[in-house]
Amino acid sequence: MILVTGGTGLIGSHLLFHLISNGNRVRSNYRTLESIEKVRKVFGYYTDNPSALIEQIDWVKADITDIGELDSLFDGVEQVYHCAALISFDPKDFKTLERTNVEGTANVVNLSLKNGIKKLCYVSSIAAIGPSTQGKEVTEENEWNQAKASVYGITKYDAELEVWRGSQEGLPIVIVNPGVVIGPGFWKSGSGTFFTYASKEKKYYIPGGTGFVTIKDVILAMIALMESNIKTERFILVNQNMTYKKLFQKIAPKLNVSPPTKVVSKFMIDFFWRWDWVRSNVLGKRRKLSKAVAKGLYHQERYSSDKIKSELGFSFGDMDESIAFCCSKFIEEM
Known part of the structure; x- marks a missing residue:
């Protein structure tokens, strides 16, 4: 049995589809029945009968911040993909972010240790990686700088510390640090807002840029790492380093609109x-x-994925293909 926390989010829902489609026994937590309907929508992008796959998942209503509710999730589980997280950049949300991202991760780690889980994959973020120095590409070895981090990045970094603590206590772990994940289904949050914004034919784009990765690459990398002998390592997952201007220039034509031309x-x-x-x-x-x-928008941060390419032999897919697929689904829905 494989446990996926946060299975109703962008990464979690796509991971569930891949695991179920390949014949795995899977369990996932959920908070509301409405959130499962979002998963059904995502499954519908890839199959004509999403309900048949949804019904194969062992759904358990549980909040990762509630250790009592979480306990039953781990019965018979051998692998854990911890995808659950709260995303917010509002400093007022720091306590809530800390409770979900840090304390929730500590709960997952503790129960993984208690139940003898064979391996845990934690989905972190490039927000938890230290910034570049002297214009060099960011790697997994960059020194953490909390003063330059968002409240979200701080809590993801602290959550990583909980995962490392678990590894020191005997839990086999891998950590992935994806860039901005390009994938369909959640148009009002995360990378989905880029498609929504572009569709309105806005005139302005923000300066700077960051690392981007397709949802397919994130899923394939996570599964490959879990099936490998690699453990106690973290990996940046970035397919392309792009400016936001370049991203909109890729999205807009596929939505049949003009890209923004004026920089903020x-x-x-x-x-x-x-x-x-x-x-x-x-x-x-x-x-x-x-x-x-805001300070992070002034420049383009560049990330290196050389580590996962060399240690796992991983090859990233076609970003333009993924953007085109997202645009086609966006047009169908909107």
């Missing part, structure tokens, strides 16, 4: 995060752009 100036970014702070602290609105995130 540094002055406007500085003004907006300050105004956003005022809105949040005076009017009680949710933060849309924190100072840490």
Whole structure:
């Protein structure tokens, strides 16, 4: 039996589809029945009968922050893919992020140790990798710099520490640090917002750039690592380093719209995060752009995936193909 936490998210739902399609016995937690319907939608991108596969999953209602609810998830489990996480860049959400991402991961690690799990794969993020120095590509060895990290990045890094602690106590682990994951199904969050934004034929794009990876590559890399003898290692998963301008230039034509052509100036970014702070602290609105995130928009960070290529012989797929597929599904739904 394979356990997938966070199976109702972007990575988790695609992982579930791949595992079930290949004949594995799989269990996953969920919080609401509505979230399972999102998984059914994702499955529908790849099969004409998604319900048949959904029914093969052993669904258990459980929150990773509740150790009592989690305990039953581990009965008969041999492998764990820990994909569950909360994503937010609002500093006001730090305590909630800490509880879900750090304490929740500690719960998964502790129960994995208790139940003699053979191997755990933790899905972290490039947000938990230290920044580049002297313009060099970021690698797994970069020194962590909390002062330059978002609240999300801080909690993902602290969650990694819980996973490393588990490895020191005898739990075989691997960690993956994906870039921005390009995949269909969640158009109002994460990378899905790029497709939504582009579809509205907006005029402005943000400066800078980051590392991107397809959902297919993330899933294949995770499974290959779990089936290998590799353990106690972390791997950056980035297919292409791109500017946001370049990303929109790839997305827009496939949505039959024009890409944004005007860059948001540094002055406007500085003004907006300050105004956003005022809105949040005076009017009680949710933060849309924190100072840490704003500073990260000024330049393009570049990431190296040489480690997984050399140690696993992994080859990344076609980014343009994945973007085209996402665009086709977006058009069908919208």
